[in-house]
Amino acid sequence: MKDRNHLSNVGLVHKVSIIENGLIDIPMLQILKPDGSPHKDAVVPDIDQELALKIYRTMRFIRVLDERMVAAQRQGRISFYLASTGEEAASVASAAALEPQDMIMSQYREQGALAFRGYSTEAFMNQMFSNEKEANKGRQMPIHYGDKSLNFMTISSPLGTQIPQASGYAYGQKMAGEEAVTICYFGEGAASEGDFHAGLNMAAVLNCPVIFFCRNNGYAISTPSEEQFAGDGIASRGLGYGVKTIRVDGNDSFAVYAATQKARALALKENCPVLIEAMTYRLAAHSTSDDPTGYRSKEEESKWQQKDPIARLGAWLKGKGWLDEEQENKDLETMRQEVLQELKRVEKVPVCKIDEIIEDVYDTPPWHLKEQLSELKKHMAKYPEAYPKTSGRL
Amino acid sequence: MAKMNLLQAINNALITAMEENEKVMVFGEDVGHFGGVFRATSNLQQQFGRDRCFNTPLTEQGIIGFANGLASQGSVPVAEIQFGDYIFPAFDQIVNETAKWRYRSGGQFSCGTLTIRTPYGGGIAGGHYHSQSPEAYFAHTPGLKIVMPRNPYQAKGLLLASIRDDNPVLFMEPKRLYRASVGEVPEEDYTLPLGKAEITKSGTDITLLAWGAQMEVLDKATEMAQKEGIDAEVIDLRSILPWDVDTVCESVVKTGRLLISHEAPLTGGFASEIAATVQDKCFLNLESPIARVCGLDTPYPLAHEKEYMPDHLKVFEAIKRTVHY
Secondary structure, three states: OOHHHOHHHOOOOOOOOOOOOOOOOOOEEOOEOOOOOEOOOOOOOOOOHHHHHHHHHHHHHHHHHHHHHHHHHHOOOOOOOOOOOOOHHHHHHHHHOOOOOOEEEOOOOOHHHHHHHOOOHHHHHHHHOOOOOOOOOOOOOOOOOOEHHHOEOOOOOOOOOHHHHHHHHHHHHHHOOOOOOEEEEEEOOHHHOHHHHHHHHHHHHOOOOEEEEEEEOOEEOOEEHHHOOOOOOOHHHHHHOOOEEEEEEOOOHHHHHHHHHHHHHHHHHHOOOEEEEEEOOOOOOOOOOOOHHHOOOHHHHHHHHOOOHHHHHHHHHHHHOOOOHHHHHHHHHHHHHHHHHHHHHHOOOOOOOHHHHHOOOOOOOOHHHHHHHHHHHHHHHHOHHHOOOOHHHO | OEEEEHHHHHHHHHHHHHHHOOOEEEEEOOOOOOOOOOOOOOOHHHHHOOOOEEEOOOOHHHHHHHHHHHHHHOOEEEEEOOOHHHOHHHHHHHHHHHHHHHHHOOOOOOOOOOEEEEEEOOOOOOHHHOOOOOHHHHHOOOOOEEEOOOOHHHHHHHHHHHHHOOOOEEEEEEHHHOOOOEEEEOOOOOOOOOOOOEEEEOOOOEEEEEOOOHHHHHHHHHHHHHHOOOOEEEEEOOEEEOOOHHHHHHHHHHHOOEEEEEEEEOOOOHHHHHHHHHHHHOOOOOOOOOEEEEEOOOOOOOOOHHHHOOOHHHHHHHHHHHHOO
C-alpha cells in the first residue's frame, strides 16, 4: 500500500477519465435480522450465555437509566442529559469485544460502553449531580464521564478532538509494548471536523493500533446526514486514508461484536487502525435541550422503533432458550428501583468545597490562583447566603 | 562548557532528555531524518530511531491532538509546530483539550508531560506568517505554561525543565537568534526554574522588562540610556505563564518606573496584563505611567518590518519619556 504512494509507482491512463462512479456502495454486515433470527449464511459469533446476557442486560440498564434521567432533567433535578436510545448495541456490543486494558475514548453517547465496563449506578449519579464524590470533582456538565480505573478517558464537549488523541494514545500503547488498543467513538457529524481527517491520516501513516468507531445515526442535532456528506457515508473515507474498514448494522449486537472483535485482532497484530461505521438511528432527542419534532417525522421514528437493538437480541436469546422472560421483567423492575433510589440518595450529596476550584488547573496551584481563591473566600464569607452550596464549608 | 548557538543548545537538550527517558518522543513536520527546517532535531532519528523521532503528516491540529493522546497515555511528547504562525489550527486542541485535561478529569488524567516547541518572532523578513509572536493568545488559557528563552544557556536549561515539568508547556523559541545567539552552554544536565524571572542587570532608575529575542533590544537601549545617566534595571521574564510577579514588583517598588516591551501587537499583548497587575500592586510606588513599547496593531508587515519592530531606539525614547515624566 505504502509503496504505491510514491510518484514513480502511479499507474498510467492515456485518455481523460474522471472517476465519477467512485461511490462504491459499501455493504453492511448484518448477522441477526430485525426479528432476532440469524441470516442463513451468517456466522453467529462465539458468545456464551453469560456474555450474551451481560450485553442484553447492560443495554436494558442503559435504557432504564436514560428514561429516568431524561425525566430527572425535566423535573429540574439535573441540568442536562443526553440519551442513547436506539443506539445501545453500538456502544455495549463493541465494548464487549474489547479487553479491560483497552482505552475507550468516547464522544458522549456511549454510556453503554461505560456501563459494560462496570461503572456503577452510583458513579453515574455522582457525575450527573456534579457532587463531591464525582471523579471529575463536579467540574463538567452531566454525561461527561471519565474513569481512570476503567480505562475510560474523560469525555469533553468539543467534537472530534478525541480522534487524533486516540491515535496518539494507541501509539503510546504500542511503544510501551502493551497488548492493548484504543477505541475511539464519534458520531457521523463529528466526522466532518478537521480532527477526523487528522486522526485517521495520522493513525494510518504512523501505524497506530486504534479502532475508530463511528455511530452513524442519521442526525447531528437537526442536521440529517444528507446535509453532512455527499459520499458513501463515513466508511468510504476510511479507504481513502488506507484504513481497513467495515460497515455494520449498529442495531445488531452480533454484527457490532463480531466486527469489533476482528478489528481489535487486526489492530493488534498489524499495528494498524480499523474504521467501523455502525449504521443506526438516534431514537432519542439529541439532548434534553433539543426537540426533534421540529425536524423529523413520527413515521420515520416509528420505522426505527421496529428495529430496536434490545428487542432484536432479546428475541435471539429467547429462541436460544437463554432468557427467562418473567425473571427479566422482575430484574427490569429491580433496575428501575435501584436507579431511582440511587438518584434520590445521591442528589443530597454536597458539591466539592470551594478550594477545589483552583486544584488540578496545574499540578499545584500557582501564586495567582491562590491569590484569587483567597479573595473569593473573603468575599463569600461576607455574602454567604449568595453562595449556598459552598459557603457553609469555607 | 561548549560554545553553542541556540539551535545547538535545543538539540543538546533534546538529546539529554531522550537519553534520560525512553518515553520522550519528538515529532512534527520535517523533524525526522531531515532534522527539522531549522535543524533543531538534527540526528535525533539517527540516534534514537524512527519510533521516537518521526515526521507527521502536515496537520497542526493532528500533531497536537496526537500529542495530547500520547501524553495522557504516559509518554513524554515533545511536539514541534514549524512556525508559531501555524499554531492556530491547533488552537482548539491546545486551549480546549491540552490545557483543561487535568482539571476536567478531576486530576485522573493529564497532558502534563507534553511540551510544544515552536519558533516565534520577527526580524527575519518573514512577513505575515513567519514572524508572529502569539504568546498572549495562550496566556489567556489556564492550565498552560509558557516559556520563552533569550539565549542558548537559557534555552537548554528551560527546555529540559519544560520537558520534565508535570504541566503542558508551550516553549517558544526566538528564531531570529537561532544562529545569531552563541554562548557557553554546559554539556552536562541542568535545568532553570519555570515561573521565575531573571534580573540580568540591576539598576535604580527604571525597570525594563521583556522576554526572548526582545532582551537584546533592551540591552542596547539600556546602554544608550546609561550614557545619558539613566541606570536601568533589566529583567528577563522567561516565563509568561505563570509569570513572576514578585521579582517584577520588587524591582518596580525600588525603581518606581516600569517599561515593558514585546514584539507582539500592543492591544491585548501580555504587557497589558503585567501593567495592570503592577499598577494594582505598586500604585503608591509608581512615579510615572507604565510604558509599553510593542509591535503596532497591524498584521506583521514585510517591507515595513524595521518600522514595525519595537527596536532599541523606540525603547530608548520611551525610557527617557518615562524617567523624565
